[in-house]
Amino acid sequence: MIYQGKQKIWADYQKEIPDNHWFYVRSCIRQNFFPASEKYFLAICRDQLGRDIYESEHHTTCAGIAYHCDTIPQETAMTVVARQFALMTEAGYENLVTSCITSFGNYTEILETWRQFPELEEKVREHLWKACRREFKKPKYVAHASDLMYKLRGEIAERAHFQLVHRATGEPLRIVEHIGCHYSKMFPHKGVGGAEYPCVLSGMAESWGGRVIDYPERRHCCGFGFRQYFVKANRGYSLSNTHKKFESMEPYRPDAIITNCPGCPYFLDRWQYVISEMEGKTYGQNGYGIPVLTYEELAGLVLGVDPWNLGLQVHQVAVEPLLDKIGIPYDPARKYLGMDEKKIMTPGLPTSLKCF
Amino acid sequence: MVNRNPVIAVIGAGIAGLEAARQLADLGYSPVLIEKEPAVGGHVAQWNRLFPDMTPAAEVIDALKKQTAKIRTLLGTEIASINRLKDGFSLVLTDGTSLLCQAVLFATGFQLFNAAKKEEYGYGIYDRVITNRDLEAWFNTRKDMRIKQPEAVGFVHCVGSRDLKAGNTQCSKVCCITAIKQAIEIKEEFPDAEVYCFYMDLRLFGKKYEDFYIKAQRDYGIHFIRGRVSEVGEAIDGRVVVKAEDTLNGKPVKVTLDLLVLMAGIVCNPDAQHYARQVGVSVDDDGFLKSRDNIAAITESSRPGVFFAGACTGAKTIPETLAEARSAALNIHHYFNKRK
């Protein structure tokens, strides 16, 4: 592989990402399944790096999941998004940053569609006014939170307590990066690095000491498929696609997978559990799986945040082997505590996948 | 005042420029060949064997060189600026000299599509991905680290052609026949290799081209898969993994190969577009220089004194290019006669 070839391509897809003053909209899936991720994204950007990131308590889901499950018409989806723009305008912001990748794709698609068909934008403005007496200005920039963290990766590297390096051997960790489909597949120029070799995650991993692995199914969808997961009858599709990715990455012996979409880490994590239960097969070493992290969790780890405060205990695949590799200390006794150090019941363990 | 010995600036000394210059000299005029490379012959000089009769390219080039040996040729020279005058043109060249001429012939040819722009094919990223040009060069020199006893070779048709995202929606005309020619040549080199051609349509319009297809199937067992390659990846052993749909069977396929050859297409030379604008000649919406009429006057531009020959107006075969070169020379001859 000729690394310089990729660098040339990245140069063609430089995206302008403003440095400060962002209006933040949350992710349904991330809040449910990776609750500390968003907290640490804000804590790192606001408290450690001094940026202004504002959240309105009145914002809602962008309804992107419903849009891609085809349960709402396009005009409904667009008007819900228009309302988010109205809240942004009201708060005095012109840069929008989304936590969810489907949201990012949704906002980008809607803005592009309005650019092509201004009559539709007019119609949506009317709808929003009639429905809730709100008006909006379109955002000047829309970015995904991983774009922001990519832009700030140097500042994070400066403050890092840990490197993505195998403590015992000094070798960089082998990182698989998985980019959510809705990040740049529809609009390659809206993603840092384009659609074929996006560098938003590899840039972070490399800045923090890791080595990124390319494997044949790198660009393949994790298989979420919206309705293909939500409806129980369809889940085989979702599992099959994730399985395909694991079979493809296995020979490269990755130490960790990092993702920017909120859904992908859920699938890449939980389907490993299911595959081990169904077939007894695991993809990590010694009966463990390959730990899957969000970019906020990765940033938090290198900055020295306690893994249990980062919420790594709510992953199914054990992260302890990775923490040991890096040399990040953790207290096993504190893993499953509740609020205020309260001892609560601990989760059951899978029968096949090794977990702590 | 009539110029007794009109000078014609022939921009480009590839086969179009050489043949036109030869014809113009035979008609008694003074062509001047201006060539940016250090040698004449253009793209064809880099090739090995030419369809349909597998003529060595060197034969064609050597013949043209012999016939144009006495014509004033400026090698390693480009045009710094070109301006229209009342009765002709003035060119300032990059060697500092200037040239006054009474007609200009664009023989600027084509540029091969930069295959690295089709990022999903991994040219310049994956080791075993090469282009049609790289392969033709290997047939000449036998020096390319990437070509090592391949057991499975693939040819990808339409790279940078018929492709909105690549910036060229036109067909490059000669890649299908070249792919089949090169596939046969690879099979002759490595008889035990499996060879695959991934195509959308097979455009074999020319004299005896279809015979290549028949031979490829009957005598060489080359596999033809009707499906455009969607993505190329690299396996852990460095082999390339290609994804396409076998549309005739309606099934996605994944093929692992030791070597992948991208048939890079034909796009307009950007220098030509630049000079053309300086003399008031427009660029057609396919990016090539615009002829006065695409049926009756391909070799004429819309401005007096400016003429075209060869691939500068669109993808061409070698016989078509040579024919246009002679035709352009005749147009120039009539142009001067009318002005007397």
Added chain:
Amino acid sequence: MGRYFDELSKDYRFKEGLKTCINCGTCTAICPAAEFYKYDPRKVVDTVQRKDDGEIEALLKSETIWYCGECMSCVTRCPRGNGPGLVIMALRNLSARLGYFTASEKGRQLWPLTKTLNNNILHTGYCIHPSTFDCDEYPESGPVTRWVMDNKEEVYGRLGANYEGKGPGVLRHIPQQDLDELQAIFDETGGTERMEAVERASREKAAELGMDFEEYTKYTYEHCSVGHFNDE
């Protein structure tokens, strides 16, 4: 001739998604659904492009259009600038509007989907919410999710969420006035109308199949016949 095509042409996703298809198969080559399901996005686009009412009606009533995972991998690569995933969205929406979705097993799933997701949105302001997440319906979410859901306040609290709390924060309670605005948006833009149409068509189908509606909802959510996958 072309009545369905004209209807589809009104959908902006269709305007973006269908230019002219040359059947090159680039989309099918990397489609996750084509690999596993009896699905070929190229064939779908080719059929629609022919504008034949009979063929498009058959598509709208088929299993085929419900196999796509809307990953948009096809949009990246199509050399003619088409988007089969976008064409699929337009087909699905037309099928939903016309009630044709109940003719297929995968299509009938639109009812439990609509019910769950839209009610989550209108009642909580989230597409997914812990209060409506039933671990038994998602066994693959694993023992750790069951633990989280059984100990919501403790676990979310420990992780710094503002679970069901006032003001900003993770999993905050979204104020009723904001939920009212969402309802108004649904009413104004045809979202409510769509929910009613989907429910109505599904009730009719349940009656036709001789099922009680709750039974029908559960059945369509869980049942997968043999024959959808490529190796079946």
